[in-house]
Amino acid sequence: MIPYQIIEKKSKGQQLSDSEIREFILGYTDGSLPDYQMSALLMAIFIQGMNTEETLALTKVMLESGERMDFSSAPDFVADKHSTGGVGDKVSILLAPILAVLNIHIPMISGRGLGHSGGTLDKLESIPGFNVNLELDKWKELVIQEHVGLIGQTGNICPADKKIYALRDVTATVRSIPLISASIMSKKIAEGIQGLVLDVKTGNGAFMQTPEASRSLANSLVSIGQGYGIKTTALITDMNQPLGSAIGNWFEIEESVRGLQGDGPKDLMDVTYALGAEILRMSNPDLSQAAAIDLQTRTVTDGSAFEKLKKITELQGGDPRVLDNLSNYPKAKYSGVITASKSGYLSQVDTMALGFAGIQLGAGRRKMSDSIDFSSGLYIHARLGDKLEKGDPILSIYSNDEKALEEVLNKGKEYFSIDRSLPEIPPLILERIE
Amino acid sequence: MIPYQIIEKKSKGQQLSDSEIREFILGYTDGSLPDYQMSALLMAIFIQGMNTEETLALTKVMLESGERMDFSSAPDFVADKHSTGGVGDKVSILLAPILAVLNIHIPMISGRGLGHSGGTLDKLESIPGFNVNLELDKWKELVIQEHVGLIGQTGNICPADKKIYALRDVTATVRSIPLISASIMSKKIAEGIQGLVLDVKTGNGAFMQTPEASRSLANSLVSIGQGYGIKTTALITDMNQPLGSAIGNWFEIEESVRGLQGDGPKDLMDVTYALGAEILRMSNPDLSQAAAIDLQTRTVTDGSAFEKLKKITELQGGDPRVLDNLSNYPKAKYSGVITASKSGYLSQVDTMALGFAGIQLGAGRRKMSDSIDFSSGLYIHARLGDKLEKGDPILSIYSNDEKALEEVLNKGKEYFSIDRSLPEIPPLILERIE
Numbered sequence: 001m002i003p004y005q006i007i008e009k010k011s012k013g014q015q016l017s018d019s020e021i022r023e024f025i026l027g028y029t030d031g032s033l034p035d036y037q038m039s040a041l042l043m044a045i046f047i048q049g050m051n052t053e054e055t056l057a058l059t060k061v062m063l064e065s066g067e068r069m070d071f072s073s074a075p076d077f078v079a080d081k082h083s084t085g086g087v088g089d090k091v092s093i094l095l096a097p098i099l100a101v102l103n104i105h106i107p108m109i110s111g112r113g114l115g116h117s118g119g120t121l122d123k124l125e126s127i128p129g130f131n132v133n134l135e136l137d138k139w140k141e142l143v144i145q146e147h148v149g150l151i152g153q154t155g156n157i158c159p160a161d162k163k164i165y166a167l168r169d170v171t172a173t174v175r176s177i178p179l180i181s182a183s184i185m186s187k188k189i190a191e192g193i194q195g196l197v198l199d200v201k202t203g204n205g206a207f208m209q210t211p212e213a214s215r216s217l218a219n220s221l222v223s224i225g226q227g228y229g230i231k232t233t234a235l236i237t238d239m240n241q242p243l244g245s246a247i248g249n250w251f252e253i254e255e256s257v258r259g260l261q262g263d264g265p266k267d268l269m270d271v272t273y274a275l276g277a278e279i280l281r282m283s284n285p286d287l288s289q290a291a292a293i294d295l296q297t298r299t300v301t302d303g304s305a306f307e308k309l310k311k312i313t314e315l316q317g318g319d320p321r322v323l324d325n326l327s328n329y330p331k332a333k334y335s336g337v338i339t340a341s342k343s344g345y346l347s348q349v350d351t352m353a354l355g356f357a358g359i360q361l362g363a364g365r366r367k368m369s370d371s372i373d374f375s376s377g378l379y380i381h382a383r384l385g386d387k388l389e390k391g392d393p394i395l396s397i398y399s400n401d402e403k404a405l406e407e408v409l410n411k412g413k414e415y416f417s418i419d420r421s422l423p424e425i426p427p428l429i430l431e432r433i434e
Numbered sequence: 435m436i437p438y439q440i441i442e443k444k445s446k447g448q449q450l451s452d453s454e455i456r457e458f459i460l461g462y463t464d465g466s467l468p469d470y471q472m473s474a475l476l477m478a479i480f481i482q483g484m485n486t487e488e489t490l491a492l493t494k495v496m497l498e499s500g501e502r503m504d505f506s507s508a509p510d511f512v513a514d515k516h517s518t519g520g521v522g523d524k525v526s527i528l529l530a531p532i533l534a535v536l537n538i539h540i541p542m543i544s545g546r547g548l549g550h551s552g553g554t555l556d557k558l559e560s561i562p563g564f565n566v567n568l569e570l571d572k573w574k575e576l577v578i579q580e581h582v583g584l585i586g587q588t589g590n591i592c593p594a595d596k597k598i599y600a601l602r603d604v605t606a607t608v609r610s611i612p613l614i615s616a617s618i619m620s621k622k623i624a625e626g627i628q629g630l631v632l633d634v635k636t637g638n639g640a641f642m643q644t645p646e647a648s649r650s651l652a653n654s655l656v657s658i659g660q661g662y663g664i665k666t667t668a669l670i671t672d673m674n675q676p677l678g679s680a681i682g683n684w685f686e687i688e689e690s691v692r693g694l695q696g697d698g699p700k701d702l703m704d705v706t707y708a709l710g711a712e713i714l715r716m717s718n719p720d721l722s723q724a725a726a727i728d729l730q731t732r733t734v735t736d737g738s739a740f741e742k743l744k745k746i747t748e749l750q751g752g753d754p755r756v757l758d759n760l761s762n763y764p765k766a767k768y769s770g771v772i773t774a775s776k777s778g779y780l781s782q783v784d785t786m787a788l789g790f791a792g793i794q795l796g797a798g799r800r801k802m803s804d805s806i807d808f809s810s811g812l813y814i815h816a817r818l819g820d821k822l823e824k825g826d827p828i829l830s831i832y833s834n835d836e837k838a839l840e841e842v843l844n845k846g847k848e849y850f851s852i853d854r855s856l857p858e859i860p861p862l863i864l865e866r867i868e
Contacts, residue, residue, distance in 0.1 A: 008606035011481055036469035040605035043477035047445055171474035172442035 003027070003037050010044040018057040025061045029160040035167060042164070042173040050178035052223055058178065059224050062186035065160035069107060069136075069192035074144050077283035078105040079195035079231075081275050082188055084180075084208065084217065085117035086201040087355040088242030088380075092120045093256040094264070094272045097308035100147035101299045104279055107143040107191045108150050109157065113364040113372075116205070116355030118252065121152045122364070126249035126374035130318035148312055158186045175207060181220040188225070195231040195282035197275050198222065202430060203240035205351025211236065211430055218433045231282040234433040237271055238426045241349040241384050244268035248363040248377015248398070254326050260306040267383070267428055273297065274429055332375040332398035336409045340388040340418060347384070347423035350415040354378060354395075357408045357415070361399040373400050385425045388418060437461070437471050444478040452491040459495045463594040469601060476598070476607040484612035486657055492612065493658050496620035499594035503570075503626035505539060508578050511717035512539040513629035513665075515709050516622055518614075518642065518651065519551035520635040521789040522676030522814075526554045527690040528698070528706045531742035534581035535733045538713055541577040541625045542584050543591065547798040547806075550639070550789030552686065555586045556798070560683035560808035564752030582746055592620045609641060615654040622659070629665040629716035631709050632656065636864060637674035639785025645670065645864055652867045665716040668867040671705055672860045675783040675818050678702035682797040682811015682832070688760050694740040701817070701862055707731065708863055766809040766832035770843045774822040774852055781818070781857035784849040788812060788829075791842045791849070795833040807834050819859045822852060 006020045016024075024041060027033040050058065071078045079099070083089050096106050110120035110132075121132045132152045134142070142149035153162065161183050168174050188196055198221050201207070202214035218234035225232025237243075244265040246255035258264055259272070277292035287295075299305035310320035322329060358364055362373030379396040382388060394416055399405040440454045450458075458475060461467040484492065505512045513533070517523050530540050544554035544566075555566045566586045568576070576583035587596070595617050602608050622630055632655050635641070636648035652668035659666025671677075678699040680689035692698055693706070711726035721729075733739040744754035756763060792798060796807030810833040816822060828850055833839040 004604065004606050011477060011606055036473040036601060037605060039470040040473040040477045040607065043445060043474045044481065047478065047481045167470060170438065171471060172438050172445055173474065
């Protein structure tokens with residue numbers, strides 16, 4: 001294999017063979033191919049694309065570059081949920097305990113915040129003591145015995161993806177459907193799951209901003225999963241406004257706890273239950289959609305899902321008492337409110353800007369070495385289509401960084417549009433792909 | 435400037451601003467931007483292209499990354515000729531002395547062999563003692579006093595191009611019209627010339643294989659030259675067979691000497707005079723084409739051009755006696771002949787394969803550290819359309835490497851097609867672009 005010729009082939013838009021993809025990726029992973037050749041190939045893929053066959057081959061080599069989990073000894077159905085990322089998306093924190101109570105094994109390997117989007121690991125770490133870096137054996141034991149364990153990616157899982165992702169991040173080759181697909185699916189397949197539901201976000205707070213792009217990505221992800229014999233479906237869900245009200249790590253834990261206590265925002269609960277129903281119906285095809293929703297709501301009303309979250313928190317080293325006493329959590333030093341500048345209907349929210357505002361306030365990292373201020377974040381008080389009077393609060397802002405708070409207070413007014421007429425409101429769940 | 439955003443912009447096919455191009459290229463040249471970001475941008479440019487404005491900006495920053503020669507003190511017109519590279523193309527070795535005799539200053543900075551194509555510097559070094567690495571001051575003195583000096587690129591001229599070229603070479607981003615144009619033109623403009631004629635090769639032995647691609651390149655090169663106030667024209671000339679008969683360093687010097695002695699192959703002399711006429715008419719717009727050709731042939735018939743070649747050889751440390759006694763030059767140990775396998779017209783020559791065969795025999799480098807065997811090479815005995823009888827010699831092969839010779843003898847039969855009917859013969863000079 002001559003790397004030069006593989007790069008040249010893709011730059012002309014031609015299909016790469018399985019062995020060309022394999023040798024290039026493994027050569028890069030083991031250090032025998034330099035960064036600059038990988039980045040040239042990534043850019044050629046980014047512009048020219050890859051077909052389903054190539055995307056599958058790329059997924060396969062990434063998967064095989066590392067360790068693959070084995071849950072064949074688990075007594076119940078093994079499944080996971082993955083979101084392509086948005087603002088205020090805390091579904092995993094609700095869904096993992098709900099499904100675990102319903103005897104689904106959830107070997108959930110999550111990520112950190114990325115771009116404007118928060119990360120499940122960062123949110124979990126806002127619970128004092130919560131350890132997302134468990135030994136793999138300990139994690140597997142939790143997944144089998146407690147039906148759920150929540151960790152981050154380890155060095156053993158898809159090392160090729162890890163190395164390539166870092167390079168994509170600095171060469172403007174992140175937003176490529178085949179590259180995203182192979183990256184997501186190799187890690188999910190490595191979890192050893194039997195079922196997977198994908199929450200593909202669409203809208204101005206999503207990585208894929210149009211329904212068409214989201215649909216392409218969803219189709220690509222679903223076809224890879226099914227190609228691996230994993231029951232896979234996707235929901236395309238709206239990200240033209242944050243999901244729920246809370247944005248920021250502890251704020252989102254708090255909102256998740258309220259959700260598990262029966263007091264969650266409707267949009268958040270609807271998306272959670274819809275995704276959960278997908279997995280429950282994969283596990284039991286005879287189950288109706290209504291019954292799948294009902295099973296989940298009962299874990300909330302009877303308190304079992306919240307108990308599960310506290311138990312898993314405790315087993316992963318965290319302090320479950322903070323979940324029972326939400327108001328005791330340390331507060332940010334500074335806060336402010338943005339109010340409606342005129343009366344009318346909330347017609348547009350700059351969701352991505354809200355995500356970046358959260359980072360600016362301290363809820364995310366500007367560079368890898370930054371630490372996170374778990375007490376900083378945002379609450380959005382209105383949803384698209386809500387009728388506002390001039391002066392009504394729209395956004396509450398919390399931070400320990402006074403200057404950042406001032407800046408967000410100033411810029412933040414521009415994140416919202418208010419119109420005289422009722423805007424068209426995007427549906428929460430646009431489409432189901434199977 | 436954020437490099438990421440510049441890469442992203444070009445990957446979407448958008449136009450980069452002058453300052454974006456400048457900061458990226460200078461950042462890469464001074465080492466503050468890594469190879470992998472440059473190679474991502476190069477691939478994006480390779481696939482998405484650059485318009486005239488961007489290509490000019492790229493040329494400008496490459497040019498300004500280094501030193502620029504100044505021949506404003508030269509009494510006569512200062513000009514150069516550049517070829518995009520082919521097989522058997524020894525025009526520079528004839529044209530430099532011819533034009534010098536006709537009082538054109540030729541500050542010729544040439545290259546080494548590249549891919550299948552030979553390089554003027556390698557050819558000159560087959561003359562014992564010939565030094566192509568003169569001090570710049572010494573070279574300038576020669577250009578002013580003798581009207582010609584022949585050297586290679588120095589570290590001071592277009593260092594940005596030097597660094598980027600090395601990266602293009604390993605990332606499959608060589609064949610890009612804007613990248614080629616900026617690379618060629620920045621170096622030529624740095625020579626401080628007033629006139630430039632470009633020999634843009636086309637055909638199966640050229641880097642650009644179709645007339646359309648060659649025409650695009652020629653237009654791009656000419657517009658950059660003119661944008662810098664340099665009188666610039668281009669001839670698109672045929673490279674569907676070698677130029678002249680000789681391929682290989684000393685073999686090409688020998689053929690050039692015969693050309694300057696009035697005994698050169700017609701195609702070689704025609705291209706040489708046509709290119710020379712372009713420069714003579716830039717220098718003196720009143721000169722007719724016929725007169726421009728006539729002036730040149732007279733430098734051959736009166737022996738003055740050959741004397742000039744010997745003089746410049748001597749002044750650059752070479753031994754001019756070898757040029758007077760061609761037959762004394764060391765011969766290759768092994769030789770062989772490929773003959774016509776049937777009677778008919780020579781209808782096709784695999785010109786690029788002949789170029790690579792020359793390298794295999796020792797006339798070029800397979801890797802940078804290889805040394806060149808000046809006595810190895812090829813002679814082609816027939817031209818497209820020539821009538822051959824079975825057994826007529828087509829190609830003579832010379833090498834000091836017996837195994838390589840055998841291999842070329844075996845493969846070489848496939849380089850030639852012989853047909854019953856007279857093939858269409860491509861014109862030697864397809865087009866003039868100004």
